[in-house]
Amino acid sequence: MLMLSRQDVAALLTQDECTAAVAEAFRLRGEGELRPSGILGVPASGGGFHIKAAVLRNFFAVKVNGNFTDNPARFSLPAIQGVIVLCDAKNGRPLALMDSIEITTLRTAAATSVAARHLARSNSAVVTICGCGTQGRAQLRALARSFPLRLAFVWDVEPKRARLIADELGPELGIEICPTEGLAAAVSHSDLCVTCTPSRKPFLRREWLRPGTFIAAVGADSADKQELEPSILSSAKVVADVLDQCVEIGELHHGIAEAPTREQVYAELSEIAAGLKPGRTSEEEITVFDSTGTALQDVAAAAAVYEKATRLGRGVRLEL
Numbered sequence: 116m117l118m119l120s121r122q123d124v125a126a127l128l129t130q131d132e133c134t135a136a137v138a139e140a141f142r143l144r145g146e147g148e149l150r151p152s153g154i155l156g157v158p159a160s161g162g163g164f165h166i167k168a169a170v171l172r173n174f175f176a177v178k179v180n181g182n183f184t185d186n187p188a189r190f191s192l193p194a195i196q197g198v199i200v201l202c203d204a205k206n207g208r209p210l211a212l213m214d215s216i217e218i219t220t221l222r223t224a225a226a227t228s229v230a231a232r233h234l235a236r237s238n239s240a241v242v243t244i245c246g247c248g249t250q251g252r253a254q255l256r257a258l259a260r261s262f263p264l265r266l267a268f269v270w271d272v273e274p275k276r277a278r279l280i281a282d283e284l285g286p287e288l289g290i291e292i293c294p295t296e297g298l299a300a301a302v303s304h305s306d307l308c309v310t311c312t313p314s315r316k317p318f319l320r321r322e323w324l325r326p327g328t329f330i331a332a333v334g335a336d337s338a339d340k341q342e343l344e345p346s347i348l349s350s351a352k353v354v355a356d357v358l359d360q361c362v363e364i365g366e367l368h369h370g371i372a373e374a375p376t377r378e379q380v381y382a383e384l385s386e387i388a389a390g391l392k393p394g395r396t397s398e399e400e401i402t403v404f405d406s407t408g409t410a411l412q413d414v415a416a417a418a419a420v421y422e423k424a425t426r427l428g429r430g431v432r433l434e435l
Contacts, residue, residue: 117430119213119420127423130221130257133416137225138388140171140415145389152410154360156337161185163337164197167410174421175204176414178215182337184313194248194313195219201417209435211421215413218420220249222412224257226356226384227309227331230404232261233387233394234354235329239306240265245298245319245342246312246334247271247280254309254333255280259288267292268301272312299323310334310342317369321346326399332366333406343403345370351401352381354394357409365407 119127143149152169162183169176180197187194197215202208231239239262244251247269255267267284269277269292277294285292295301302308302323310319311333319330321344330351334342348370355361362368362377382392384404395402424430 116209116433116435117211117421117424118433119211119424119430121214121216123424123430124214124217124420127420127427127429128217128221128416130224130253130260132419133221134225134228134257134260136415136419137222137412138229140411141229141385141388143171144411145383145385145387145391149411152357154410156364165336167408167413169410169414170204171411171414171418173204174210174414174418175202176200176410176417178219178410178413180215180219199413199417201414201421211417211424211430212433213417213420218413218416219408220253222416223250223333223406223408224253225416226406226408226412227254227333227404228257228261229388230331230354230384230406231258231307231329233384234352234402234404235262235307235395236327236398238263239329241267241305242307242309243268243270243298243301243305244280245270245308245310247276248311250311250333251309252280252284254311254331255284256288258307258309259290262307264288264290266290268295268305269293270295270298270301302328307331312342313340314342315339317341317344319343319347321350324401326401328401330401330403331406332403335366335368335405336364336407338364338368341366341369343370347401348403349379351403353379353403353405354382354384354387355380355405356384356407358383360407360409361405365405366403367405
């Protein structure tokens with residue numbers, strides 16, 4: 116079995132490679148080539164664990180992630196950390212054990228990029244990123260590779276985090292990045308908006324959105340998290356990564372309780388990726404991608420890492 120550290124994974128998987136792998140996985144799911152993925156959530160004091168599993172091609176992967184929001188402040192640890200076990204789906208043989216942090220970060224941004232290519236206007240040039248941690252950085256990098264961005268507003272409940280991301284990514288991406296404490300004004304001038312915070316109450320308001328806005332709701336990955344005002348969901352074209360999962364732990368968990376029914380959700384991303392339904396159909400419609408994170412993304416990324424590691428001779432071989 117191959118063991119791959121976080122440094123190994125970071126060296127082996129680029130955002131473009133991850134986005135391509137995730138796009139293919141959603142397409143195959145839409146074409147009926149893949150079985151549904153599985154998820155189990157286990158609460159714990161101060162956080163909780165997600166266990167996600169899926170099969171893709173000849174690979175099976177299970178990811179065990181701990182999500183403890185206060186970790187950075189209390190223990191100087193990442194808020195999200197864990198491992199992925201990759202197995203041969205034909206015979207069950209364990210193939211690799213790898214750190215999950217880089218994969219979780221890149222595959223989440225990859226799903227936003229895939230969704231935005233279908234649901235956002237192709238000439239989108241202004242984005243607002245809500246939440247300036249690791250995921251906020253990944254989201255901005257991924258969108259900058261998919262759209263002709265010229266301006267990014269970055270917002271965080273801790274303004275210094277917004278200033279840090281501006282200083283770091285402005286020169287790297289070659290675009291203007293503006294830290295802001297005026298979220299309403301930023302969103303009202305944006306074509307794209309990504310929410311990737313641990314918020315437990317909605318902060319994004321329907322009245323701030325201009326016609327044609329694309330929103331990726333990334334932060335709500337458990338039933339107690341919420342970032343969007345429910346009226347946004349009831350007035351937008353909503354696409355879920357996995358509908359049943361979004362109803363249980365995503366923005367739809369809250370939205371369906373107050374406004375839309377699950378029958379009003381337009382599609383799953385896999386249906387659009389496979390061409391079964393069109394994405395954006397007008398310049399004016401507001402679109403929302405409810406992104407809870409699926410094991411399909413994890414196995415796609417983990418398989419890409421494993422195949423490249425095997426080809427390049429990276430990692431440490433272990434005998435169990």
